[in-house]
Amino acid sequence: MKNIIINTILTHFRDVKPKLEIDSNDSNFKEELGVDSLDMAEFVARIEQEYRIEIPDTDWSQIATVNLMAEYIHNVQH
C-alpha cells in the first residue's frame, strides 16, 4: 500500500520537477533537493487532488521527504 503511495508521489514530483532526480526517498525536498516554496505549493496541491485530502500549510514540515509524505497520506487515509 505504502509503495503505491510512494510511486504516486514520485510521479507527481517528476511532473513538477522533471529535471530533478531523487536518489533517496529520505532526501529533504527543500534542503537537499532544492524544491522552492512555489514548486512545493503545486506539488502539495497535486497530492491533495490525487487523494482528495487536505494538507494544511502548517503541516508542510511533516511532509519534508517522500517517505514522510507517504506516511502522512497513509495516516490521513486511515
Next chain:
Amino acid sequence: MKLKQHKTILIVKPQFSSDAKSEENFTLLKNTYIKHDIDVHVIDYDVRPSYNQIQSQVKNQDAVLLIGDAKCFPKNALKFPFIKTMENKKIPIAWLPIRNSEDLFTFSKTIHEVHSRKQEQCAIALLSQKHPRFVRIVDRMATILETPSLLPYKWSSDLLFRESMIAGLESGIGLATYFGHGRPIGWVGYYGLRSHHFENKKSKPVGALLSLCCKTASRKNTKISFCEQLVLDGKTAVTFGAVDSTLHTDNTRWSVGITKALLSGASTIAELIIQATPKNLSSYTHYRLIGDPLAPIYSSKETALFANTIKTYP
C-alpha cells in the same frame, strides 16, 4: 464540439410586485434559459433567504442563482460558491446583484449570447500579474493544458499590452483565469485593470472569468466590486472572485484543480468549479460566483482564430 446537456436551475428572486419592468425582464431571463434547454424553477421572496434557508429548498437542480438588491454585499448574500442538494450533491450557487430592471435585461442578453454561440473549442486565456510567482503558475498551466482538445493562451502581463489582452477577451473567449494581486476595484496586473477598461461597446462577453486573487468581489471602499461590475456591464456571463484576502498556496491549489478539471472535459463553469474546488476550507470560503452558474466555457472557432492573432512579446 460540446453537446449541450439538459440542465435545471433554481432561481431565488425578490417579488417584483410593484415593478412591472423588472418582472418583464425576469420573464425574459427565464425564457432565455428555457430556450437554451435549461429548466427553470423559481422561488419568490419578500425577505432575502439565508444560505441555509436556500439549501433547504434545493432539490435536484444543477445550479442555483440568487437574485437580490445590489445593496447586499456578495460576502453577505452567500456563504460559499456552492451548495448541497437533498442528495448531498455539490452544485454551484451564484449571486446576481440588481440595481434596476435594466440589469436584468443586460444579464439576459449576456446569457443569450454566451449560451447560443457555437461551443466548438475550449480556448482559455491565462492571465497574470507580472511577477515571477504568478507568471510561473500561468507557465505551468499553459504547459499542462497544451493538448489537442484545449487551447491555452498565455497572456500574462509581462507578454502583452493591456489593450491586446482586453481585445482577446472581448472576442468572446470561453474562459479566462487571472493570478496576481487584486483589489475590490480591479486587478493590480496590466498596470491596474479596472472594469471601465472594457470599453468596446460591440464586444462579445467572456464565458467565465476566474479572478484568483484577493478581494475582487469585495465591496470595501467601492460601491460595486470589480467582479460584479463586469457581469452587470455584460462583459462576462459569470465571474469568480474573492470577498476577502486569499493565500497564494490556496490559489495554487485552485490552479491545479482547474487544470485537472479542464483536462477531464469540464465544459461549464458549474462543472469546472465543482471539480476544481480544493478540499481545504480556506481555499473556497472567501470565493463567490457572480452571474450565471451554468455558463459554458467553450467558444467558437472564430474566437480561437482571433486569439491566435493577439500579439505577445516573449
